[in-house]
Amino acid sequence: MEKQQAILHTTALTIGYHPGTSHLKVIAGPLNLSLYAGQLICLLGPNGCGKSTLLRTVSGLQKAVSGNIQLEGKDLKGLKPADIARQISLVLTDNVRSGNLDVYSLISLGRYPYSGWLGILNQTDKTAIDYAIDATGTAAFLNRKMDSLSDGECQKVMLARAIAQDTPLIILDEPTAHLDLPSRIQLMRLLHQLAKETGKAILISTHELDLALQVADQIWLMDSGGHLAAGLPEELILDGSFQQAFDKDGLSFDAATGTFHIHHPRKEELSVTGEGTAAFWTRKALIRKGYAVTPAAVRRITVSEEGGLMFWLLDTGGDKLSFNTLSSLLHALDQPGIT
Amino acid sequence: MNKIKILVLLSLLVMAFLLDVALGSVHIPVKEVVRILFRPDAANESWIYIIEKIRLPKAMTAIIVGCGLSVSGLQMQTLFRNPLAGPSVLGITAGASLGVALVMLSAGSITSLYTIRELGISGSWLVIAASSIGAALIMVVIVSISSSLKDNVIVLIVGVMIGNITLSVISIWQYFSSPELIKDYLMWTFGSLGGVTGNQLLILAIVVSTGLLISFFSSKLLDALLLGDNYARSMGLTVQHARLLIVLSTSVLAGGITAFCGPIGFIGIAVPHLSRALFHTSSHRILIPACCLVGTVLMLICDIVAQLPGSQTVLPINVITALVGSPVVIWIIAGPNKLRGF
Known part of the structure; x- marks a missing residue:
């Protein structure tokens, strides 16, 4: 990572709800974060600590309360949605309910920032779509409608759409929620591979601590108080951040084994x-x-x-x-x- | 496969068009209709008059209404991400009616097609403008409400209520009007494809084609909106601009048609679903022309049925569109797909 320019960099970023109004509620900050090419970053933290707000803010869907976000060296505020769309692609928790949309059409919507005014796809677009289908293993259900997919398949298709958008940064908000264990592992492995093979930076929020510890290059650990600790997974374990963020009644993080204990030991x-x-x-x-x-x-x-x-x-x-x-x-x- | 469907629809369109022109209180054989359309000099003069002055404009109006209402319904279903949206459902035609009524109020005259005709060309533009602005106002209200309400059904109910409020305002005004005016207004609310002739037809054609063109040029924006506002924005769409454009073209389409033909229901909600079912796609680049085709055929068939072939009576077009459209709506809600598509 020496002297490499960050894809995304925040300086003294404060995030919250309703910026610029009297209802302002600051959630976290000031945050100084950097994201580099080829990194898989897992954003961890308890429910309601502001993970989604952070992701929405750095992707430009929501205004920051204060501070600065730089996207490839340019101020995010000065960029048009069309410019941002060529830098960041998203997989959100929003439900795509359009039942008539087939999988191929949905994935090809990822080419939106590049296609002409009528959305007709050229050869470059088709190559990018084919690559995305290949990378996510979605070829088997291209002709199916979105509402006939399982949660795991749906998540893969949404990821394929983001890959087709061909951006240096992909942000995923809780992509593993609602998935069964094999699908979760599969998806995390896929994201890890993708970051390594394509040099994309991938930022995800997740509750999968075990998986995150195994695949993440960096962990951003948020706690309910709005503090964020960033570092290697191992560093965060060693300096006690993990124990601090997740120690609750009946749950303790065992730094020796890297697992959670949910049972209090008896005396015997x-x-x-x-x-x-x-x-x-x-x-x-x-x-x-x-x-x-x-x-x-x-x-x-x-x-x-x-x-x-x-x-x-x-x-x-x-x-x-x-x-x-x-x-x-x-x-x-x-x-x-x-x- | 799509080519065959388009060919079938086109031939249906030609057949329905010829039948619509041929049938009526005076029966003109289809063969004669074709002859009059291509060589008007060599035929029965009263037939020529009937076809050129009455039937042809009415069939053209049916085509314009079929295209305009269907596409405005399609745009609304995508914009609100709601399969039950349509100009008549969410109070857009009610808003247009209010616009029409207001023009007539301030002119101190009555709200009927006859008055519009007396006002001449500038009057036609005035009524279209008022009607479109009325439609746009209601749309803006519902768009702003729907952005804070996540539940489709609630948006729908709010839309229906706003439509009711608008209609009540019109009713209050009606209450203070004389019985003759009320009768004229009631006739207008039944909807009519007849009586839009000459310059009015030209104006309506210009307005609706403009709306359709804007709509076709926004088909890419509409596609992106299928995934919801957040995804649309993440793909580089400036959602506010896109909404404005869609509200504009929908209001022009629904407003223009309502001004001249009255509030025609059910076409706007039913045709987009029929088109999706027929072409198995959600791409607006295909759906917009498909809606025009299906809407035109359906409107012509409704008009043929409304004339009760073989009788001297003509039923109001609204009665027929409701008879055809309501089962489609029931099918959308209770059918095997259960609200899945938009």
Whole structure:
């Protein structure tokens, strides 16, 4: 990133609702942010902290309260919508309800900033559309109508439209909302690839912390107070920003494993010995049940595998019990006599 | 595939046009109609008179009304992103009626076609202007309301209510008018394709073609608006300008037609849906000409039916468009697609 010009750069940007009126409500700021080519940036933060407002403001849909936004070195305020449309493309949470619109027509609307007054597509437009279809894997449902698509398909089509718009920056507002887990992973992987292969900058807001930590080049972490911490995912974990932003009742971020704990550990301690997948999932199950898994515990569980069969040995310090399923082990641990 | 559909529609159009000219209280054989249209010298003189002075202008008016109302309905459905929008539904024709009524009020005269005719060419322009401004005012009100209300149904109800308010204002004025004037006004509200002749027809043709041209040139803007204001803006559309242009052409189309033919209902809401169903597209570059074709054919058929072929009676055109249009609206709401398309 040395001395490379930022695609988007904000200086002392303050965002909020109703700028310029008496109803002004400042949400966050001052923000000094930069976005470079080839970066995938994930904007994280709790509901209602202003993620959408930030995205809408930097994309020019909404006025800033104060401060400056530079798009490829030019002031965003001085740019016409037509100029911005060649720099930023959007995937919004807005529902596209037009049931008669087929997928191909929708994707080709991405060429709007380039096509002539009647919107007739030339060869360059068609090449860009074909590329977008190819990149998003939407070729299978080009002839379908928008209202016949699943949420995941719909999101891919909207992304294809944004890619067809061929802009150095793509902004997506919660693209993973309403998607099932495989679709979410697929979409995040696609965005990651796209940023790497095409050198586009991609800015998304999301609630997928696990995925964001895996794919993001940068994380912008917003909290409810309007503060924004920007940095590498790992940096934000190490400096405690993550813990601060997401620690709530019943939820804690474990910097050691990079995961969230949603259960308070009980006092009872257990140790698990054994190797491989079986031991890993046994630990998971015990943590879910509320046990603290530590090597120093008095009660020990040994997981072994022999001839394709798994069995669990429980040493309570006095008794030794053997189980051949995980559920019978957990069931036995629940019995008051054993604890 | 589309070519075949266009050919079928065109031949339907020619057939409906000839039938519309041939049928009426005096029956003229279709063969004779064709002869009179191409070689007027060699035919029965009273037939020539009937065709040239009455039937041909009426058929031309039907074509103009069919194109204008359908395209204004299509634009409104896209602008409001509402499949049930149309000039008569959202009170646009009511606004146009108010404009017409106001002109007549200030002229101290009556609000009927006969008066418009007496006022001459400048009167025609005046009525068209008043009617279009009335239509535009209501449209601006509804556009500004709809930008703050997200719910389609609420916008629709508000539109219907504003239409009602407008009609009440006209009714109050009617209440203080003499019975003869009320009868004339009522006749006007039934809608009529007849009586628009000569200069009026020319003026109406100019106004509606202008509206249609503006509309066709904004087909790209309309396409972008299908995705909603935010997406449209992100693709480089200046939404306010686009809205202004669409409000302008819709008002000119609906206002001009209402001024001369009265508030004709249901064509504006039904034809866009029929065109979409026929051509399976939402691209306005195709839909605008398609609406013109379908609207023209439908309007000519309505006019043929209104003449009750074989009888001396002519029914008001509004009665027929309602009979044809209402089932289409029911189909839009309750049919297999359930409000899906616009």
